[in-house]
Amino acid sequence: MKEPISSKDLATLIQAISEPAISLSLDIRRAGLLEHVLGQQGNLNVQGEAQQKLDVLADEAFIRAFQSCGIVCAIASEENDDYLAFPSDAGLNGEYVVLFDPLDGSSNIDVNVSIGTIFSVYRRISPKGTMPDLNDMLQPGTEQVFAGYVLYGSSTMLVYTTGNGVDGYTLDPVKEQFMLSHETMRMPENGRIYSMNEGNIQECEQGLVRYIQYCQSRENQTGMPYSGRYIGSLVADFHRNLIKGGIYIYPEVPASPQGRLRLLYECNPLAWIAEQAGGLATTGRKRILEISPTSLHQRAPYYVGSKWMVEKAMAFLA
Numbered sequence: 001m002k003e004p005i006s007s008k009d010l011a012t013l014i015q016a017i018s019e020p021a022i023s024l025s026l027d028i029r030r031a032g033l034l035e036h037v038l039g040q041q042g043n044l045n046v047q048g049e050a051q052q053k054l055d056v057l058a059d060e061a062f063i064r065a066f067q068s069c070g071i072v073c074a075i076a077s078e079e080n081d082d083y084l085a086f087p088s089d090a091g092l093n094g095e096y097v098v099l100f101d102p103l104d105g106s107s108n109i110d111v112n113v114s115i116g117t118i119f120s121v122y123r124r125i126s127p128k129g130t131m132p133d134l135n136d137m138l139q140p141g142t143e144q145v146f147a148g149y150v151l152y153g154s155s156t157m158l159v160y161t162t163g164n165g166v167d168g169y170t171l172d173p174v175k176e177q178f179m180l181s182h183e184t185m186r187m188p189e190n191g192r193i194y195s196m197n198e199g200n201i202q203e204c205e206q207g208l209v210r211y212i213q214y215c216q217s218r219e220n221q222t223g224m225p226y227s228g229r230y231i232g233s234l235v236a237d238f239h240r241n242l243i244k245g246g247i248y249i250y251p252e253v254p255a256s257p258q259g260r261l262r263l264l265y266e267c268n269p270l271a272w273i274a275e276q277a278g279g280l281a282t283t284g285r286k287r288i289l290e291i292s293p294t295s296l297h298q299r300a301p302y303y304v305g306s307k308w309m310v311e312k313a314m315a316f317l318a
């Protein structure tokens, strides 16, 4: 049984996340007016994706915050090929590693649509006093001690779990503080929203094609076609489904044979939140949190959302 994170360390990490998140949120609100927010950076990241200016800005801001908080020994993020062990004291003595997607939904930055930050925190495995190593970063999702996201949506929210349910905080932009607004969030066990990039449907396995036909038919439990909703920012699609009930699917497709989403800093943190809110997260066949990762930017097919909907989709795949 893993030991929950102490409230002191939790407060330190929430502070480390809130500062850059609030400052990013303020920048995002004025995006069209600020030279440094919109547009491409001009580089590709390790996954061959064009980095947006905000991807890089967010990455640097969170790295600085984690490094200076004193209890994080290493980080890994979507925007860095390798993990980064912090030099000197923090690297040697910090107890935690953080894996994060600094800016989720990059393609939505320039078009004023919701985007987010996703994070996942583990205790290091390597002994304190030594430098952290790759094994500290490659732990199964069941070992997370703190995970969550910031959604820069119509309001900015911080949603997280430490293994004792899920709470949501809304940013008061006047006070520049996150205030508890959504206590003990529960994901409805059933829903009538499905979210996937249906442009890919002809490339998907037959079981999934049939499940989507079931969603669109009157044969499902509601007797009416479900609503299709796809924002294209995982964190925003997930948040809506967390509140309203629904399923989000990013399957294996020929262009992304392992799925598109990254296990360590997209799938795992949201999987834990889903489970803590009463939902499920699987690859369509097995529980996401039990996958033993083998590389930092590893991908996984992803079926996450309301319990009964994920179970139904899995029955179609079986």
Ligand code: AHG
Pocket: 049, 078, 101, 103, 104, 105, 106, 107, 197, 232, 233, 234, 235, 260
């Ligand atoms: P990121 O912007 O961090 O690279 O993540 C994008 C992810 C996810 O947010 C989104 O749901 C999905 O990619 C969209 O992919 P498609 O454009 O293939 O639908």
Ligand code: MN
Pocket: 101, 103, 104, 105, 234, 266
């Ligand atoms: Mn992402």
Ligand code: MN
Pocket: 055, 078, 101, 102, 103, 104, 105, 106
């Ligand atoms: Mn990203």
